[in-house]
Amino acid sequence: MQTIILNNKPRLVSCASIAGKKENDGNMSEFFDAIILDGRYGKKSWEEAESEMQKDAAFMVLHKTENKPEDISFIFGGDLLNQCMGTSFGITKLNIPFFGIYGACSTFCEGLILASMCVDGGYGKKVMCTSSSHFCSSERQFRFPLEYGGQRAPAAQWTVTAAGAALVSDSGGDISITAVTPGKVIDLGISDASNMGAAMAPAAIDTIKTHFKDRGLKNNYFDMVVTGDLGKFGYSIAKEKLKEEGVDLSNRFYDCGAMIYKEEQDAHAGGSGCGCCASVFSGYIFDMLKQGKIDRVLLVATGALMSTTSAYQGNSIPSVAHAVSIERVRK
């Protein structure tokens, strides 16, 4: 079975998010823990600013849970930059054993899966996961310089400037990670880098279907099934195809990328990046869970696994989606 049931019910104790100015102007502003108004965050490069955001998100989780860095067994972290420099340069100051992970925009869920499996298996009492993305550091790596005058396609997405961190522990609170589905890499031949939603939708569909099938769940089991960053086109493809294949999620289905920005913010199909799912979950969705407004969430972060090299060599975009089931359990 592809889905792993976590019998010891590791708890998702706390989350923290930090986001940029454009995100603050969007739909989620009231849920972020901190906002950086200056994209450079007082640093001398965009990459350093991203690292600083990720470090701050991690420290905020430590502060919220009254933990010290030495209380944490491991940290799983990743971002979009080459060799995960956004993460490793930020995490340095934490002095916690570190696993660097790369799952493109699915990194946050990949980290949550690994962290919860570590805790469930008894290998760590408190395990953290972090991820981040920064519009400016991503643009220069994957696309064009910021001041270059180009036009963006309607299906293009806007890399979210944000970082999120979460703490998984063997005890504390009533929000638990009950099951996880690591996704398979799926490639249905989409090679247009400005239409990543369509490239990632098949991976999201496959993982969601597998999760429901493996656990024998009814379509209305979750209050929210939230994909990471399919954007509005990828979201509508996933919604339609899931319905066709028997998983009709109707108004329980959401997408972080489609939710984060307002229509007038000119983000085209919506947000993307590791920070998109990380900040929307750590802010908005975790807040709703904590307040008791919802009890069951399936978080499905989606990642387009292309590189600049693979794109130049004419390859299509392989994608992955990882699902994490987060539910309220009895204390």
Place this chain on the structure above:
Amino acid sequence: MNMSKKQYKKYVKTKVTKSPLFKNMIKAYITGGIICTAGQLLNDSYLYFGFAEEQAGTLTSITLVFLSAFLTSIGIYDKIAKHAGAGTLVPITGFANAVVSPAIEFKDEGYVLGVAANIFKIAGPVITYGVIASVVSGLIYYALG
């Protein structure tokens, strides 16, 4: 999902909004036209002030390149180009923007490995194939006497 790559690509095409081609073309036509008219105006002005035809042409290019480099550096050029598309890309202004924008972007990596190494990152292919095309046309010109 039971779909072949071909079927999926076809399906995606029906779901995704295409770029507004006609609207983009009109906008490109107008802005491109404005830039060219401005160039003509500059050229005529230089001629009026007594420059020779060749000098006036060179000065016009220099002025347009300077203006687009200036607008790029103060963060305005990309905002115009977002609407203008090929209208700002095709004239010499687009070339200036393609050189200045990476120069600004890669300053973080220093003046040698950053600015100098990356300044022609976007314009490089244009220069390469421009030189090749000029050699080929030169050979043809020579062969035809």
